[in-house]
Amino acid sequence: RKEVEQDPGPFNVPEGATVAFNCTYSNSASQSFFWYRQDCRKEPKLLMSVYSSGNEDGRFTAQLNRASQYISLLIRDSKLSDSATYLCVGGDSGTYKYIFGTGTRLKVLA
């Protein structure tokens, strides 16, 4: 079993829809969590950090559930430009290395 697991998708949603991704992690010692966005043939770019209290940045909301060991990303009012792969990341508490999920592909359709 991978340390960080995501549904690879693809999720095909119409423009304006709300879409949610979940990600589970197995290492209870993981301290930090992030969502990264990766466009085709590009580098991962930080979308947002994930805090225990939950956090929101515009149309994006991230939440962390330590008891159930999952994090989520909610995208409201999807835009065509949101089409990308979304990578869930758990940060190792010792070395700070990232453990990535395989990514969830999102395609927003006109």
Add this chain to the structure above:
Amino acid sequence: GAGVSQSPRYKVAKRGQDVALRCDPISGHVSLFWYQQALGQGPEFLTYFQNEAQLDKSGLPSDRFFAERPEGSVSTLKIQRTQQEDSAVYLCASSLQGRNQPQHFGDGTRLSIL
């Protein structure tokens, strides 16, 4: 710009050749990481430096892989006697020191072994 810079962007080599990939981190970033990303997968950790010290190399797949950061800034990932399974995108990331500091990635080097 002031981001992480990697070179070359693309590298094609014949099986058995040695290759060297370079990473220039964001100025002032103490931590530097190398990842390997296969097609359709998330990046996989290779190695981590704090300044010039290599603190974790547990992800290096074999002793053909070697990384260094002699002056605590630029890093080089070297792969000796390349094999076809080494074909991947190699990503470098840097961050400020400390927990919860986000990592910033370079464009990556796309390595193809023929």
